[in-house]
Amino acid sequence: MGNRRALARAISLVEDDQPEGPQILSDLYAHTGRAHVIGVTGSPGAGKSTLVNALARSYRAAGLTVGVIAVDPSSPFSGGALLGDRIRMRDLTGDPGVFIRSMASRGSLGGLARATFDVVQLMDAAGFDRILVETVGAGQAEVEIAEAAHTTIVVEAPGMGDEVQTFKAGLLEIADILVVNKADRSDVDRTVLALQAMQSLGSAAAAHHHLTVDERPGPGRQPDGSWLPPIVKTVAAEGRGIETVRGWAEEHARYLRETNGYARHEGQRAAASIRHILYERLPAMLLARLPEGYWERMIRDVVNRDVAPHAAVDALLRAGNWLG
């Protein structure tokens, strides 16, 4: 973890898309792949930052070092951002075993910033044992975190909408651990029941519906090798339930190791990384091979309805000699 300044600078270079960024990432790549990456997502106000703060403290008490990446939204109007997650992470300052970095989403819509996974790599290479990634306050479709993290924690709080919200697609499907925070509220059990009801419709639970409640296997690893997300009640602001969440995160890591889940995740991750980089680079390479004025002419033809966009791209790919 030697040079914190160097890590901070490297993150900026990668985040700002400076020319040194890809080189740094390539140089460090061999030193990555050791950290367990834990994503924390959920609605705005559910308590993500507070949970991250409490979890990080818990990991520190267990002797593990922690990198934190906290993503907040950029304004679509000014491009600026107000990054306020550190307010709830003040317990972590002054500890050399913790490094917190705030990131603005910079136009990304999946709940993370474009460079978030690159920053995970930098922290991984810097030697942090656990990396906690907090997404922007997510609604239903911001599920990118499941691709970046080994273990995804979805945080809910009581009173955040009727139970049909929890049946909708997206966020709950990516949860490895479900946390119901602010469990000191009176309506917490309704939220827990709604989540349990949702789970009881899933395949893991359906396989055991002939059993009585007491006979059914508990959450976590199932006899058929699948994973049923545990539902954990917490009061993160007071540290209540946090050890249980950490215990499940470690249990999930063990599950991934024993079921080849890590390898599968790494494979998906590698494919996604290569695809992202390819998609970023290809257009510039393609356009560089076009004859002078071709791009402008093509746009004019499409505007004039002489050519449809699909046909224009077919012609462009032929002109750039990309179809061989």
Add this chain to the structure above:
Amino acid sequence: MSRPMNERKIRVLIAKPGLDGHDRGAKVVARALRDAGMEVIYTGIRQTPEMIAEAALQEDVDVVGLSVLSGAHMSLCPRIIEQLRAQGLGDVPVLLGGIVPEEDLARLQAIGIRAVFGPGANTQDIVSYIRQAVR
């Protein structure tokens, strides 16, 4: 086509050192900087000099903005500047906002505070100052 290359965002740390809880000014400035397209890391109140320097380091900010309304600026500012230097951040411009008597200005500048913005300061002036300071 693809996103612009080499886009550098200005990153600013806005912190309230000391014990006063009057954070409206800090929030107004944070909001103005955000609206000017900057990324503002807002740490909230009751920050120690060590916390501020550590946040400035981890967040790799271009500018540190402090807000003090308790009158403790003459004891807090030197300690913050010292902590920033200890972290190797002596070249990061530090701005101060709040209630600062005229007679303190020269001494604040001598210890390394780049600029002071008092009550009634125009947020646009702060934006312009930061843009020119980080160029």
